[in-house]
Amino acid sequence: MSSYAPTVQRRLAAISSADVAGYTRLMNTDEASTLRLLASHREIVDRLTAGHGGRIANTAGDSVLAEFPSAVDALQCALGIQERIGAVNQEVPEERRLSFRIGLHVGEAMARSGDLFGDAVNIAARMQGVAPPGSVCLSGAAYEYVRTALPLDFEDIGAQRVKNLDTPIRAYLARPSGGHASHSLPPIHRRAESHLARRFHALCHAAMKEVVSAEEIEEPLEYGSLSSIHDAPGIDEQRLAERMGIDLATARRMVKRLKRRGFIEHSPGSGDGRSGGFVVTPAGGKVVERLRPIVRAAHDRIMAPLSDREREMLLDLLARVIKAEDVKSGGSS
Numbered sequence: 001m002s003s004y005a006p007t008v009q010r011r012l013a014a015i016s017s018a019d020v021a022g023y024t025r026l027m028n029t030d031e032a033s034t035l036r037l038l039a040s041h042r043e044i045v046d047r048l049t050a051g052h053g054g055r056i057a058n059t060a061g062d063s064v065l066a067e068f069p070s071a072v073d074a075l076q077c078a079l080g081i082q083e084r085i086g087a088v089n090q091e092v093p094e095e096r097r098l099s100f101r102i103g104l105h106v107g108e109a110m111a112r113s114g115d116l117f118g119d120a121v122n123i124a125a126r127m128q129g130v131a132p133p134g135s136v137c138l139s140g141a142a143y144e145y146v147r148t149a150l151p152l153d154f155e156d157i158g159a160q161r162v163k164n165l166d167t168p169i170r171a172y173l174a175r176p177s178g179g180h181a182s183h184s185l186p187p188i189h190r191r192a193e194s195h196l197a198r199r200f201h202a203l204c205h206a207a208m209k210e211v212v213s214a215e216e217i218e219e220p221l222e223y224g225s226l227s228s229i230h231d232a233p234g235i236d237e238q239r240l241a242e243r244m245g246i247d248l249a250t251a252r253r254m255v256k257r258l259k260r261r262g263f264i265e266h267s268p269g270s271g272d273g274r275s276g277g278f279v280v281t282p283a284g285g286k287v288v289e290r291l292r293p294i295v296r297a298a299h300d301r302i303m304a305p306l307s308d309r310e311r312e313m314l315l316d317l318l319a320r321v322i323k324a325e326d327v328k329s330g331g332s333s
Helices: 025-029 031-051 071-089 117-129 139-148 193-213 220-231 238-245 246-262 282-302 308-329
Strands: 009-021 057-058 063-068 100-112 115-117 136-139 152-160 168-178 264-266 278-280
Touching: 009 025, 009 031, 009 071, 009 117, 009 264, 025 031, 025 063, 025 220, 031 057, 031 063, 031 117, 031 238, 031 282, 063 071, 063 117, 071 100, 071 136, 071 278, 100 117, 100 139, 115 117, 117 152, 136 139, 136 246, 139 168, 168 220, 193 220, 220 238, 220 246, 220 282, 238 246, 246 264, 246 278, 278 282
Parallel strands: 100 136
Antiparallel strands: 009 063, 009 100, 057 063, 100 115, 136 168, 152 168, 264 278
């Protein structure tokens, strides 16, 4: 009886090989923070790869292997990745920065069950190995496709030996022809608490909105209310408003939505529920169970530039400001 063997396909492709410089050292120094920052960088890689028509074929730890329909698409994607990750790294302490090295080659690759392998992949990996952190290294074959198509400066770094190949491969470094636009906050905004708070809120709100939309929840506040009722069964509208830091009218609106969706119900013994509490239904409990790990992952991505200690410090400082304002206004948290 013969077993099924996946078909091997051969095709001409632009191959991109990327990995993080000094990844082992970074993991040994601070594993949790490194993994968070890597996940944040991978979002950039994945988004730009798809946006340039590419496909991620293989991933392993910090490495990413992708194929593109053209060398121009591959190079534009690689430079975009380096520019955006470089901007993120400006806000990360130097000893914690994750910088990618990217190598590009155009050649015949073999594909099986979605994975890529063969000499073309080996050459791309070799180009990645000689690329300085934050740069893109092209093989001579890739260079010939892009040298007149894009307004870039190329540096010839000579022939490079590739494992299992007798003939050395010529390599070129690619850099944008102009200087990168700075993505740093203007100094005046770095000292403006209200501006920073607004930007931070916008980041958190956008991330949460993307998460909760998968459950057809209209806004993050609705999920926050559901989660609060889940954690404090029997809570009434007044206490929900205090717990969430929202006004009573908004709390009532959230309760009305959640009841309409069948996510909460009046707690036993609360009569008609007008002044009673609420509990989460089995359907609402499943939503909380599904979303909580996704919400935690979204928070991790936002906080990726911070170490664990810095993250705890930020949370403590925010809590102190909020608590002090609650005390002044006669509220509670």
